[in-house]
Structures are given as structure tokens and as C-alpha cells.
Amino acid sequence: MSNAMATSPEKHLTARGFCITSACWMAVATFMGLLGAIELVAPDLTENLGWIVFGRVRPIHVNLVLFGFVTPGLLSAAYYFVPKLLRTRLYSEKLGLVTVITWNLALVAGVATLAAGLSQGREYAELIWPIDMAIVIAFGLIFFNLIMTVKQRNEPLLYVSVWYVLAAALLTGVTFALGNVVWQPDSGALVGIPDAILLWFYGHNIFGLLLTPLSAAVAYYVIPRACRAPLYSHTLSLLGFWSLIVIYTHVGTHHLLQVPVPTWLKVVAIVDSIAMVIPVMAFLINIWYTARGKLGEVHADVGAKFVFTGTIMYFFVSIQGSMMALPQVQRVTHFNNWVVAHAHIGVLGFAGMIALGGLYYVLPRMTGKPLYSRFLADLQYWLVLIGISGFAIVLTIVGLIQGNAWLNGETVYRVLPEIHIYYITRASLGVMIFCGALIGLFNIAKTLLAPSGENA
Amino acid sequence: MYYPYFITYMGIGLAISLAVFYWALNNGQFKDQQRARFLPLADETAPIRIRASRLGRYEIYALFVLAVAGLALSAGVLIFALTRG
Numbered sequence: 049m050s051n052a053m054a055t056s057p058e059k060h061l062t063a064r065g066f067c068i069t070s071a072c073w074m075a076v077a078t079f080m081g082l083l084g085a086i087e088l089v090a091p092d093l094t095e096n097l098g099w100i101v102f103g104r105v106r107p108i109h110v111n112l113v114l115f116g117f118v119t120p121g122l123l124s125a126a127y128y129f130v131p132k133l134l135r136t137r138l139y140s141e142k143l144g145l146v147t148v149i150t151w152n153l154a155l156v157a158g159v160a161t162l163a164a165g166l167s168q169g170r171e172y173a174e175l176i177w178p179i180d181m182a183i184v185i186a187f188g189l190i191f192f193n194l195i196m197t198v199k200q201r202n203e204p205l206l207y208v209s210v211w212y213v214l215a216a217a218l219l220t221g222v223t224f225a226l227g228n229v230v231w232q233p234d235s236g237a238l239v240g241i242p243d244a245i246l247l248w249f250y251g252h253n254i255f256g257l258l259l260t261p262l263s264a265a266v267a268y269y270v271i272p273r274a275c276r277a278p279l280y281s282h283t284l285s286l287l288g289f290w291s292l293i294v295i296y297t298h299v300g301t302h303h304l305l306q307v308p309v310p311t312w313l314k315v316v317a318i319v320d321s322i323a324m325v326i327p328v329m330a331f332l333i334n335i336w337y338t339a340r341g342k343l344g345e346v347h348a349d350v351g352a353k354f355v356f357t358g359t360i361m362y363f364f365v366s367i368q369g370s371m372m373a374l375p376q377v378q379r380v381t382h383f384n385n386w387v388v389a390h391a392h393i394g395v396l397g398f399a400g401m402i403a404l405g406g407l408y409y410v411l412p413r414m415t416g417k418p419l420y421s422r423f424l425a426d427l428q429y430w431l432v433l434i435g436i437s438g439f440a441i442v443l444t445i446v447g448l449i450q451g452n453a454w455l456n457g458e459t460v461y462r463v464l465p466e467i468h469i470y471y472i473t474r475a476s477l478g479v480m481i482f483c484g485a486l487i488g489l490f491n492i493a494k495t496l497l498a499p500s501g502e503n504a
Numbered sequence: 505m506y507y508p509y510f511i512t513y514m515g516i517g518l519a520i521s522l523a524v525f526y527w528a529l530n531n532g533q534f535k536d537q538q539r540a541r542f543l544p545l546a547d548e549t550a551p552i553r554i555r556a557s558r559l560g561r562y563e564i565y566a567l568f569v570l571a572v573a574g575l576a577l578s579a580g581v582l583i584f585a586l587t588r589g
């Protein structure tokens with residue numbers, strides 16, 4: 049780090065870039081989700097508009113939520129706090145900006161190609177090869193920038209958040225390349241059952257080795273600071289980290305319990321899914337004990353409030369997930385809206401909430417300006433929270449109706465009228481979340497664009 | 505023949521993890537855990553006393569109710585799935 053760098057105020061350009069990336073794409077992603085929900089209510093709505101039929105809207109929504117909204121939101125906070133925790137500066141803001149631009153180009157190309165019907169047809173791996181490569185390169189750049197930051201650190205100890213961020217960048221880079229079978233550019237797939245197994249190793253790792261560690265990293269940074277209390281136990285946090293790395297990497301086959309994959313793989317997946325209670329509770333106990341008696345402080349900071357709520361969602365989604373990995377439970381819950389409820393609690397309720405919390409926590413600190421409106425942030429919090437809680441309830445009910453109908457051998461078309469009303473409720477809840485995204489975008493853009501004050 | 509893919513896949517993950525763990529062990533990353541707890545607070549300015557607003561307290565109750573409802577729902581559904589599924 050040069051002397052000039054050491055004295056000049058930090059601009060946190062990369063963190064800002066990922067911040068606005070997340071806010072913008074959250075609006076687009078939730079709009080696509082809403083559109084998809086409306087299409088489930090009125091399937092003929094977009095009948096002659098090939099590029100926005102449900103089959104294309106869904107992957108656009110899913111990819112944008114994962115890679116447009118949640119991951120950049122978490123990365124924005126990470127680019128801010130990793131150098132702070134290491135008592136240094138980001139190795140290269142220029143490289144960071146190149147990463148932000150590459151990331152956004154990949155997203156624009158992703159939306160355009162998926163809308164045009166160019167898809168590799170594998171869930172969470174729909175994007176075509178050139179875009180896959182851009183994402184792999186982006187993860188490579190993120191890892192390189194952060195590891196070089198670690199190398200130039202002035203703090204010898206790596207705080208647990210740094211561990212989580214580095215692991216997420218490295219393992220996702222590797223997982224993404226392998227899961228998208230980048231050595232087969234045309235199909236991006238293996239053949240038959242082996243492809244399903246590889247895909248779900250990858251698919252689950254997107255939640256387990258990207259969203260979860262980044263979210264944990266943000267929570268481990270924000271909650272102690274908001275509470276002005278040291279972390280309850282750093283040793284416990286490292287135990288949680290290493291057990292997550294060991295266990296989460298092979299639970300993917302719990303998505304394939306009803307598929308003819310080798311039994312030993314299923315057994316590994318089920319046992320490890322239950323064992324996930326260890327890293328989950330290590331994390332939650334640590335965060336909740338750190339915040340014990342300090343909920344007032346958590347509520348006083350809107351960012352911390354989002355993050356803390358995300359940790360509660362994590363409890364639900366993980367306990368639910370461990371149960372869902374039991375074959376007996378999955379007989380009812382698999383292949384229906386139950387899983388969609390779980391997915392939304394996980395990705396929006398847990399990782400999305402923490403991403404928003406991270407953004408709101410670091411935004412005033414990286415810009416040196418107060419948040420444009422605390423009221424709007426609170427409003428967004430409640431819109432998203434009510435939306436996601438409603439999703440959880442409505443989709444769980446739909447899932448149970450569908451699961452039981454299937455078990456009883458009923459035909460699909462007789463069940464559809466029964467669940468229609470729930471789909472309407474779900475779309476209305478989607479309106480709340482979409483409005484929340486627009487409010488968030490406005491609030492964040494106004495904060496970023498306000499006349500500059502002192503930098504943090 | 506798909507074993508090679510999974511063995512490679514798991515092998516890469518395991519190799520990276522073990523190498524990093526070994527580095528951490530030798531680098532003293534597991535020592536001085538007491539100081540590590542305070543790292544996020546390092547550049548913290550003087551503590552500002554924050555009083556929870558009235559609204560804030562209501563929010564806590566609302567969250568508590570939501571959490572209890574969620575737990576009850578999960579338990580109910582689980583019992584339903586196990587007894588009727």
C-alpha cells in the first residue's frame with residue numbers, strides 16, 4: 049500500500065458499484081418474479097410473446113435473484129468490511145471496478161439470451177457458455193483481489209468473516225466451472241443421471257457455498273458492531289466455518305432422493321443434511337448470544353435489523369431443510385410448491401434480508417453520508433418481511449395440497465382450481481416485495497447521489 | 505462411468521480445504537481467539553447510547569409473534585407429513 053493511498057480518503061468504488069448493481073437488479077428480478085406469479089394465475093397472459101413466456105421468465109427471475117440481487121448485495125458489504133477487518137485497503141479498486149462491469153455485462157447478456165430462448169436447460173446453470181465463463185472469470189477476479197488484500201494486511205488474525213468471504217469466492221469459482229461443465233461448451237452438461245448428480249452438487253453449493261457463507265460473513269461483521277459488543281466466541285465461529293465447509297459440500301443429492309442415483313450418495317446426503325444442524329446452530333448461537341440483551345441496539349440500526357431478521361429466517365430454513373432431506377417427509381413435499389416456499393425463505397428471507405441489511409449498514413459508512421431515508425428503509429423492511437412470511441405460509445399450504453393430491457393419485461388438472469386462490473394471494477404478496485425493491489432502489493440511489501460529505 | 509467426475513469434484517474441494525487448514529494451523533490463526541472476538545469493533549468510535557423507540561419495541565413483539573407462528577406452522581406441518589404422509 050503506497051503512502052498516498054494510506055492518506056487519501058477511501059472511496060470504496062467497488063463496494064458502491066456492487067451496491068447499486070444489487071439495488072437495480074433486485075427491482076428487475078422481483079418484477080420478473082411477479083410476472084411469473086401472474087402468469088401462473090393467468091397462463092394465457094403472455095401467450096404470443098415468446099420471450100416472456102413462463103419457461104423463460106422463471107430462469108431469468110431465478111438467475112437475477114441469485115446473481116443480480118443477493119450475491120452483489122453481499123459482495124458490496126464484503127468489499128467494504130474485508131479491508132477494514134484486515135486494517136488495510138482493497139488491493140485494487142480498479143480491478144474491483146472491472147469485476148463490477150464484467151458482472152453486469154454477464155447479467156445483461158444472461159437476461160438477453162434467456163429471453164431469446166438460449167438456455168442450457170439445467171436449473172441454476174441455464175446460462176450459455178460465454179456467460180458462464182464471464183462469471184467464472186468474475187469470481188476469479190474477486191478471489192484474486194481479496195487474497196491480495198489479505199496478503200497486504202496489517203492485522204495478522206483473519207476474522208471469521210474474512211474466512212467466509214474467501215471461501216465463498218474460491219469454492220464458488222471452482223463449483224461454478226465444474227457444475228456448468230465448462231469443458232463441454234455446447235451442451236454444458238454430462239449425460240443422464242450423472243449430470244443430475246453433478247448439477248445438484250453445484251446447485252446446492254450456490255446456496256451452501258456462496259449465499260450462506262457470504263451472509264454469515266455479513267452477520268458476523270454487522271451484529272457485533274451494531275451491538276457494540278465482541279463476538280460471543282470466535283472459536284465457535286471457526287468451528288461453524290470448518291464444519292460448514294466439510295458438511296455442506298456433499299449434501300447435493302438430497303435434491304435427488306426420488307431418482308435412481310446410488311444409495312450411498314443418498315445416505316451421505318441425508319446424514320450430512322441432518323448434520324448441518326452443527327454449523328447452523330454454531331452460527332446462530334454465536335450471533336444470538338452476541339446480541340443477547342441488546343435487541344434495542346439491533347433495532348436502532350436498520351441494517352442490523354435486516355441482518356438479525358435474516359438470521360431468524362436462517363433458523364427456519366435450515367431446520368426445515370434438514371427435515372425435508374428425510375425421504376419420509378419428502379414423499380409429500382418434493383416436486384411441489386413446498387420447495388418453492390423453502391427456496392424463498394432461504395434465498396430472500398435469509399440471504400436477501402442479510403444482503404439488504406449489509407447494504408444499509410455499510411452504505412452510510414462507505415459514502416460518509418446518512419441514509420437518504422430511514423423511514424423508507426423501514427417500510428421496505430416490512431414490505432419484504434410480510435411478503436416473505438406470506439409466501440412461506442401460502443406456498444407451504446399449496447405444497448401440501450399438491451403433495452397429498454399426488455400421493456392419492458389425483459390428476460393435476462383437478463388440483464389446479466383448488467390452488468388458484470393461493471396463486472392469486474402469492475402474486476399480491478409479490479407486489480409488496482416488488483414495491484419494496486423499488487423503494488430500496490430509490491433510497492439507495494438517493495443516498496449514493498446526494499452531495500458528498502466526508503468519507504468514512 | 506461417472507465416478508471420476510465426483511471424485512475429482514470432491515477431491516478438489518477437500519484438497520483446497522486441507523491445504524488452507526494446514527496453512528491456518530501453522531500461521532497461528534487458531535491462537536489468540538480472545539482478541540479475534542474484538543476485531544470487528546477495531547475502528548469503532550465512542551459508543552453512542554441508543555434508546556429503543558416505542559415503535560422499535562412494537563416491532564420486537566411483531567417479530568416475536570411471526571417467529572412463534574412460523575415455528576407452530578413448521579411443527580404442525582411436520583406432524584401432518586409424518587402422520588398422514
Ligand code: HEM
Nearest residue numbers: 255259302303321324366369370372373382387391394395
Ligand atoms: C441445513 C440447511 C438446509 C438443508 C438441509 C436444506 C435442504 C434442502 C432440500 C432437501 C431441498 C430439496 C427439496 C426437494 O426437492 O424436495 C432443498 C431445496 C432448496 N433449498 Fe434448501 N436446505 C437448507 C438451507 C437452505 C438455504 C440456507 C437456502 C438458501 C440460501 C436454501 C435454498 C434452497 C433452494 C433454492 C431449494 C430449491 C431447489 C430447487 O430448485 O429444487 N436451502 N433444500
